[in-house]
Amino acid sequence: AQSVTQPDIHITVSEGASLELRCNYSYGATPYLFWYVQSPGQGLQLLLKYFSGDTLVQGIKGFEAEFKRSQSSFNLRKPSVHWSDAAEYFCAVGGTGGGNKLTFGTGTQLKVEL
Amino acid sequence: DAGVTQSPTHLIKTRGRQVTLRCSPISGHKSVSWYQQVLGQGPQFIFQYYEKEERGRGNFPDRFSARQFPNYSSELNVNALLLGDSALYLCASSFLGTNTEAFFGQGTRLTVV
Numbered sequence: 464a465q466s467v468t469q470p471d472i473h474i475t476v477s478e479g480a481s482l483e484l485r486c487n488y489s490y491g492a493t494p495y496l497f498w499y500v501q502s503p504g505q506g507l508q509l510l511l512k513y514f515s516g517d518t519l520v521q522g523i524k525g526f527e528a529e530f531k532r533s534q535s536s537f538n539l540r541k542p543s544v545h546w547s548d549a550a551e552y553f554c555a556v557g558g559t560g561g562g563n564k565l566t567f568g569t570g571t572q573l574k575v576e577l
Numbered sequence: 578d579a580g581v582t583q584s585p586t587h588l589i590k591t592r593g594r595q596v597t598l599r600c601s602p603i604s605g606h607k608s609v610s611w612y613q614q615v616l617g618q619g620p621q622f623i624f625q626y627y628e629k630e631e632r633g634r635g636n637f638p639d640r641f642s643a644r645q646f647p648n649y650s651s652e653l654n655v656n657a658l659l660l661g662d663s664a665l666y667l668c669a670s671s672f673l674g675t676n677t678e679a680f681f682g683q684g685t686r687l688t689v690v
């Protein structure tokens with residue numbers, strides 16, 4: 464069965480500081496990996512995705528993520544956080560044979576201090 | 578371009594009653610998936626439909642059902658509502674039935690009282 468672990472429930476960073484959100488996955492085949500962001504009471508917005516190829520993927524809003532197969536990780540990074548980045552971030556895994564079923568982690572709540 | 582649209586945005590229902598939630602996918606997308614997000618948790622997969630056929634079902638009771646129409650819009654029905662069904666219900670739209678990214682709507686907030 465596929466699963467996603469986001470070890471950090473809450474993270475607080477200062478505006479302008481760098482950010483890394485951790486994600487570990489379990490999947491029996493080649494995974495498709497995603498990061499989504501959710502503002503309070505809103506739906507999910509896709510930040511970036513990894514299907515294959517270059518293991519460092521670029522997304523919207525200055526985010527990037529690196530796929531490390533040996534560590535079963537797909538951590539999200541941003542070099543300089545803006546106050547508007549405060550939101551909840553979800554890592555998700557899907558893959559071949561699973562249709563478009565996504566399995567999500569429990570999320571990381573990001574707070575940005577001014 | 579219109580994104581995924583869901584209706585209604587909010588509703589309140591009494592325990593034991595039935596509810597229908599609606600979703601219109603992005604134009605040209607043929608797959609719709611439904612997710613339940615309970616407060617403080619990540620979304621949980623309920624159903625996927627592609628070309629009007631069920632392609633996947635999550636670990637939810639038979640009180641939950643769905644269908645997809647010829648125009649690719651979809652309805653999620655929940656019968657015999659329980660307090661625990663209170664959640665944000667998200668619809669996701671994809672171009673294909675597999676191996677493609679999913680775009681989410683804003684969700685329907687269901688409160689069961």
